[in-house]
Amino acid sequence: MQTERDLSVAKRKKMFLVTPALLLLLPWISVQAVAEICRGTHCFGADTGDPRPCTGARCPGSRSSRPPRQHEPTTHGRAAHTVSGQHHAHPGSPLAAAAARMRAPEVLPAGCPDAECAAAGKQPQPSNDTRDCRGIECRLPPRIRPRVRARSCVGEGCGSEESASQLPPVHLSDRAAQFLGDFPELGYPSSELGGAPLGVQLTCDITPGENEVPSEDALILHLQLAKGQEKLVEALRAQQMVIRDLQQKLADQQEALLSQQREILDQQRRMYEQMDVVKAQYGLLSDTVKQVSFQGLQGELQSYFESHLAGLQSQARSHLQKSYAVHKMDMDSKAMDVVGEAHFPQPLLACPSACGREEFCDFQRDPPQCEKCTMCPPGFFLISQCSPTADRMCQDRDECLEVPNICGERVKCLNTPGGFRCLGVSEREAVMGFCGPDYFYNQELQECQACTDCNGEPVSAPCAAATDSVCGRPSQVRLSRSWGASVGVPPASSPGGHIFPGLQLSIRGKEKVDLLSNEAGQVTFLQHGLVWLDHNFAIKHSCRNFLQVGMRLNGSQEEEGGRDLSGVRIEQPDGKYYQGVSVSSGVEVEPDHTLALLLRSPNQHCNQSKDLHLYEVAAPSVSLLWLSHDTGAVAMTAQMSLLTHYQTSYRPTFRMTSVSDPYMVALTHDSRGVRFTESGVVKFVLQQALYSMGHSCIREGFSLIAYVNRNGTGQEALQAFKAGVNYRDTSVTLSGAVGVAGGDALTFEITSPSQCNTRYFGDSSGISVLSLIWVPSAVSSALSATVSRAGLPSGAVRNKPLSFQQIGADSPQVGLARAGEPGSRRNFVFREEGTANVALNLKLIHSCNIVKVTLQRAGGQGGQAGPVAQQVSGAMPEGSEWASVGLRASFPVQNGTAVYVTLDCVRGRVNQITHEGGTNISILWVAV
Structure with a gap:
């Protein structure tokens, strides 16, 4: 301090x-x-x-x-x-x-x-005195104000x-x-x-506080910014007005464009209607002109040939002898070679061989050939007979001129080729016999046509008011037929041969029928009709990713083109066990159409000789049901839309690819179902490819459900179960037969666990497709059943028959044996001759190495006993709660034929079989 x-x-x-x-x-x-x-x-x-x-x-x-x-x-x-x-x-x-x-x-x-x-x-x-300042100067500090002179x-x-x-x-x-x-x-x-101030008192020219003002530069900048903001606001307002005007003009232009498009569409519609009318009128006119011109031309040719035939033959002989060429000859305003060169001889004005009876030499062909003489169709009359050098000539009969009041006094008559049309007459009046004798009403042409003249042949069916006469001997017309064969893998061409992009399975049928031919491992159809195909396939493989088994129409694996009908993917297994799948499809076929079964791999890591092991079943693995067009059946095929969904409940959307009769079968308004116009039985199959991720997919699996919507209410018809996979490609499929009424719709739903991410997809190979055949109720019936609650087999099951319980309405052609009858609750007995198709789905828990499901035919009145179809499945996937196995087959039945289902467990036991939610059997019967 x-x-x-x-x-x-x-x-x-x-x-x-x-x-x-x-x-x-x-x-x-x-x-x-x-x-x-x-x-x-x-x-x-x-x-x-x-x-x-x-x-x-x-x-x-x-x-x-x-x-x-x-x-x-x-x-x-x-x-x-x-x-x-x-x-x-x-x-x-x-x-x-x-x-x-x-x-x-x-x-x-x-x-x-x-x-x-x-x-x-x-x-x-x-000082800050502002008495000597004016305007904006007062806001400036005194030291920067303008100086006074x-x-x-x-x-x-x-x-x-x-x-x-x-x-x-x-x-x-x-x-x-x-x-x-x-x-x-x-x-x-x-x-x-109390002190006195300092002698030198200093003051500040600008007092801090209220008298402080910004510098002159800042103030000027502030004023400029204020004015700039006002100008900017005015410019923005002007631009907003311009934008509003442009938007209004754009809206007006869009409205005008829409109105123009509506007008164009209306004009196109009217133009198409006018074109249809013109086409119809032109067709009638062209037919009339062709008849007149053809008749006149034939008459001229007839007279010309008859008058000059001899001269032409003599000239031909002389030219052949002298070996020089006569180059051309004018004949009916056409240039035509009558002789060849000397070094290239050919017959002149003659067929290679003499024509037979009811044949003539057609010189219009090059070279001339023998053709059959034309028969005058109904409604035409004969002008000239058939000769060796000219065809028969016919003339259309004009009914309107021959019978003036054929349509009545107030109705106008229009002559048509082979018939006539009464304008303004309803279809009901024409069907009641308005056309008169020797004529019937053709519903397709909507006109009266002359009845067919059998010319001495026996008449099978006489001409009626709405149907033409049928010539020939009465024969047994078959409405349906069936055929079965076994399938095998062809031998590998080389020890290390890969199956990528695929190989054709060999179809080996033992029965020879006039319906088809079986050659080179594929089927060739000989008759037209509708065909339902089923293939039960069991294989054990160690290929990467998956295998795909499918059906192709009109093309083998080596040939390009063709049409892939369906396909099912067999996922890569975690272990070595057999996997059984069923592939089905319905299609309309014509003569010379071919069917091939293909097995494909998505990559080259699949060796045919080492990685594939096909299980040889004891029954035919492929079968088909053929339906004649006389049954009135309709075939339809639709593909799923290529959309990605990660939902627990997925309703597929369809895109129709083919249908034989769009009036009877069509898609619903939302394209999520199929609607039927009349009552009948529907045989269907839905195959959907998917990719799943998550362990809950393996544990709970997938369910595919079919509903019949009637009067706005959906009722579950059938259901199939498929064990899930994790980070794998697989397929879920459901096939069966249900009865529908007029106006009913068939819809589908796929359910998956909530924690399972599922992607549904498809391509042109038929892996995601809906195929069905609708058969009228007059020639078909259906029956559905499920496994009975009582007497379910469990434990060591060895070829034990399954008991069933019928669901739904009874069928007069097939039924489940009742109490007191042989094979009670297990036999399905047919009471009328026909062709049957069976689809079985079984959901169970087991520890078997191999599970076999066999459809057996009982002995007695129905014929010889034996297996009709069989399907094999391996051990349950690890982590899965349930497994599934099923089969599909078509076979002929007689009055009294009985079939039943047996279950066989190899090295293991059956723990539980569910009686609902994945276990069912459906039977389709079609008359022969």
């Missing part, structure tokens, strides 16, 4: 040594500054207090006498506050006395006798601008005050303590 006190005293002593020198300088500085303020005779008087008139550059009223500033405002203001506010000396102190002595010898400027003149001559302090000055005191510019600075007192402010010991006490 003592040391700090000593240092403070020493510091004060040094400051007191400097202060007297400064105090001696202050009076001289003040006298010099004041002396320069006012000079001349017009300065303030010394004796009186009233000021005298003062003129000149150095008078207080003149702005030109103000010297330029030589310091920064910030420093000046800080010095002023320091001196006036904090460093006032005490009145009784030595500093105060020294300051008084410094102020006492104040020297007045020349020409000013007293202090008031000097005070008046001091430079005025700037100096008033005129007359007299001796007025100095020149040159002398004013050379005046010394008048702010030395400010510097002294700033210097004194740096030493607190030299100040005076504040006025609040």
Whole structure:
């Protein structure tokens, strides 16, 4: 403490040594500054207090006498506050006395006798007075306001601008005050303590606080920004108006475009209608013209040939003997070769061989060939008979001319080829016999046609009011037939042969029928009709990814083209076990159409000789059901839309690819189902390819459900179960037969676990397809059943028959054996001859290495006992709660034929079989 006190005293002593020198300088500085303020005779008087008139550059009223500033405002203001506010000396102190002595010898400027003149001559302090400003100038600081022009000055005191510019600075007192402010010991006490103010009082030209204003640059920038914002707002408003106008114009143009498009569509529709009318009229006209022209042309050719035939034959013989060429001969306005060159002999105006009976030589062909004579169709009459060189000529009978009132007096008659049409007559009146004798009403042409004349042949069916006569002996017309065969994998061409992109399975049928031929491992159809195909396939493979088994129409694996009917994917197994799948499809076939079974691999990592092991079943693995067009059946095929869904419930959307009769079978309005116009039985199959991710997929699996929607209510018809996979490609499939009424719709739904991410997809190979055949109720029936709750087999099951319980309505052609009958609750007995198709789905829990499901035919009246179809499945997938196995087959039945299903477990036991939700059997019967 003592040391700090000593240092403070020493510091004060040094400051007191400097202060007297400064105090001696202050009076001289003040006298010099004041002396320069006012000079001349017009300065303030010394004796009186009233000021005298003062003129000149150095008078207080003149702005030109103000010297330029030589310091920064910030420093000046800080010095002023320091001196006036904090460093006032005490009145009784030595500093105060020294300051008084410094102020006492104040020297007045020349020409000013007293202090008031000097005070008046001091430079005025700037102020914020706005009485002398106008407009925007009032917002500017006083130091940057525009200077007012100096008033005129007359007299001796007025100095020149040159002398004013050379005046010394008048702010030395400010510097002294700033210097004194740096030493607190030299100040005076504040006025609040009773002290006197410092002799040199310094003030700031800009008072901080309310009087502070921004610099001139910032203010100008602020004004410019304000004006720029106003202009920007105005420009934006103008642009908004322009945008509104453009939007309105665009809306008007769009409306006009839509109206033009509607007009174009209406015009196109009217044009198509007019084109249809013109086509119909042109068809009638062209038929009439062709008949007339053809008859006239044939008559001319007939007479021409008969008149010149002998001459032409003699000329031909002479030309052949002489071996020179007769180049051309004009015949019926046509150039035609009658002889060849000598080195290229050919018959002239003659067929290679003599034509037989009811044949003529057609010279219009090159070379001429024998053709059968044309038979006059119904409604035509004979003009000339068939000859060896000319065909038979026929003329259409004009019924409207022969019978004037054939359509009545008020109805107009229109002649048509082979018949006539009564304009304005309804179909009902025509069917009731309006056409008259020897004519029937053709519903397709909607006109009356002449009945067919059998010309001495036996008549199978006479002509009726709405049907034509049928010629020939009555024969047994078969409505349905069936055929079965086994399938094998062809031998590998090389030891390391790969099956990519696929191989054709070998179809080996034992039964030879006139319906088809089985050659080169494929089937060739010999008759047209509708065909339902089923293939039970069991294989064990170690190929990467998956295998795909499918059906192709009109094309083998090596041939390009063809049509893929269906396909099912067999996923890559986690272990080595057999997997059984069933592939089905319905299609319309024509003679010479071929069917092939294909097995494909998506990559080259599948060796045919090492990775494929086909299970040889004890029954035919492929079967087909053929339906004649006389049954009135309709076939339809539709593909699923290529959409990706990750939903627990998925309803597929269909896109129809083919249908034989769109009136009877069509898609619903939302394309999620198939609607039927009349009642009947529907045989269907749905195959959907998918990719799943998640362990819950394996545990719970997938379910495919079919619904029959009737009067807005959906009722479950059939259901199939498929064990799930994780990060694998697989397929779910469901096949069965259900009865439908007129207006019913068939829809489908696929359910998956909530934590299972599933992607549904498809392509052109038929892996995601819906195929069905609708058969009228008059020639078909259906029956559905499920496994009975009582007597379900469990434990070590060895070829044990399954008991069933019928669901749905009874069928007069097939039924489940009742109590008291042989094979009660297990046998399905047929009561009428026909062709049957069976689809079985079984959902169970087991530990068997191999599970076999066999459809057996019982002995007795139905024929010889034996297996009809069989399907094999391996061990349950690891982590799955349920497994599934099923089979599909078609076979002929007689009155009294009985079939039943047996279950066989090899090296293991059956734990549980569910009686609902995946276990069912459906049977379709079609008359023969």
